[in-house]
Amino acid sequence: MKSVTVFLAAVLVLEATALPTVLRFSQERAVLKPQLVRLHQVPIVKDKVGVDLCPTCVDFTTQAINALLEIILNGGVLTACSDLCGALANKTGSQAVGAICDVLCSIVGVEEFLQLIQDADLDPIYFCELITVCPVFDSGDANITALTVKPPQGPQGTSFIVDIEYTSKNGTGTGELVIELDTVDGIPVASAFLQQKQPPGTYGSKITIHAKPDPDCDPTQGPCEMWLPGTYIVKIALCNGECGSLHPHSQIYDTGSTNFTITG
Numbered sequence: 001m002k003s004v005t006v007f008l009a010a011v012l013v014l015e016a017t018a019l020p021t022v023l024r025f026s027q028e029r030a031v032l033k034p035q036l037v038r039l040h041q042v043p044i045v046k047d048k049v050g051v052d053l054c055p056t057c058v059d060f061t062t063q064a065i066n067a068l069l070e071i072i073l074n075g076g077v078l079t080a081c082s083d084l085c086g087a088l089a090n091k092t093g094s095q096a097v098g099a100i101c102d103v104l105c106s107i108v109g110v111e112e113f114l115q116l117i118q119d120a121d122l123d124p125i126y127f128c129e130l131i132t133v134c135p136v137f138d139s140g141d142a143n144i145t146a147l148t149v150k151p152p153q154g155p156q157g158t159s160f161i162v163d164i165e166y167t168s169k170n171g172t173g174t175g176e177l178v179i180e181l182d183t184v185d186g187i188p189v190a191s192a193f194l195q196q197k198q199p200p201g202t203y204g205s206k207i208t209i210h211a212k213p214d215p216d217c218d219p220t221q222g223p224c225e226m227w228l229p230g231t232y233i234v235k236i237a238l239c240n241g242e243c244g245s246l247h248p249h250s251q252i253y254d255t256g257s258t259n260f261t262i263t264g
């Protein structure tokens with residue numbers, strides 16, 4: 001057990017040197033940047049039961065983990081899933097969120113659910129693995145074999161398409177694909193996309209970058225990317241678990257970078 005921990009830590013340190021800014025994305029994932037849109041997702045292998053709760057769980061946890069932690073901190077009697085999930089529905093004003101909470105909570109029971117939410121330490125993928133909704137696979141691998149942007153240059157307003165190809169010999173565990181841009185105005189633009197467990201094979205993914213200032217961006221809620229002329233570095237990371245997470249079942253498989261230029 002100890003040697004595994006040391007090995008993973010060594011991998012993370014090595015990769016961190018290569019790509020220091022790919023850290024943890026659970027916060028940002030809640031606020032997907034509208035300029036980054038995933039066009040094409042690799043085929044998803046559903047388990048035999050049919051309904052795949054893993055993506056639902058990761059979305060739910062990303063949105064609700066802070067509210068759940070607040071409910072736990074505020075104390076109160078939480079002896080049944082209906083107490084916790086009712087309080088969550090009230091707090092978020094969403095019956096749908098409460099209903100998903102009920103489904104997930106009833107898998108492990110309220111006591112275990114409350115414990116695991118705290119153990120997961122704001123890592124949605126790890127939490128969904130702990131409640132056994134997302135599959136764990138730690139002998140996975142993935143290598144990026146091609147990474148391009150089309151067109152390589154264009155004026156502001158261009159939709160740049162990032163094309164990522166990778167191969168996996170053993171298959172991959174539940175993880176994520178993170179894309180991060182070094183922008184000309186220094187504003188962070190990044191997004192993380194859940195990658196479900198996949199069998200060995202060659203995969204492709206395309207992400208569109210709409211290089212156009214978002215008219216709905218509210219500068220009081222955070223900086224608004226202006227897509228100024230210049231070269232934008234695109235960094236990609238493929239990971240088991242959350243990229244940069246120090247929790248079990250987490251590992252950076254591979255990273256890559258490319259760039260595009262906004263002419264002006």
Ligand SMILES: *[C@@H]1O[C@H](CO)[C@@H](O)[C@H](O)[C@H]1NC(C)=O
Pocket residue numbers: 082083085086087090
């Ligand atoms: C949710 O809010 C309603 C109305 O305010 C209240 O009656 C109910 O007890 C609340 N439920 C929970 C579980 O907090």
Ligand SMILES: *[C@@H]1O[C@H](CO)[C@@H](O)[C@H](O)[C@H]1NC(C)=O
Pocket residue numbers: 138139140141170
């Ligand atoms: C891939 O699977 C083989 C056979 O199970 C194993 O020996 C190897 O360590 C795995 N690769 C990785 C990266 O874990």
Ligand SMILES: *[C@@H]1O[C@H](CO)[C@@H](O)[C@H](O)[C@H]1NC(C)=O
Pocket residue numbers: 141142143167168169
């Ligand atoms: C990925 O790259 C590493 C080192 O660059 C290599 O050892 C490994 O065999 C490659 N794996 C695949 C699936 O190509």
Ligand SMILES: *[C@@H]1O[C@H](CO)[C@@H](O)[C@H](O)[C@H]1NC(C)=O
Pocket residue numbers: 231233258259260
């Ligand atoms: C952008 O990519 C091209 C082609 O891969 C490369 O030659 C160039 O050095 C890169 N520019 C920067 C600023 O990284």
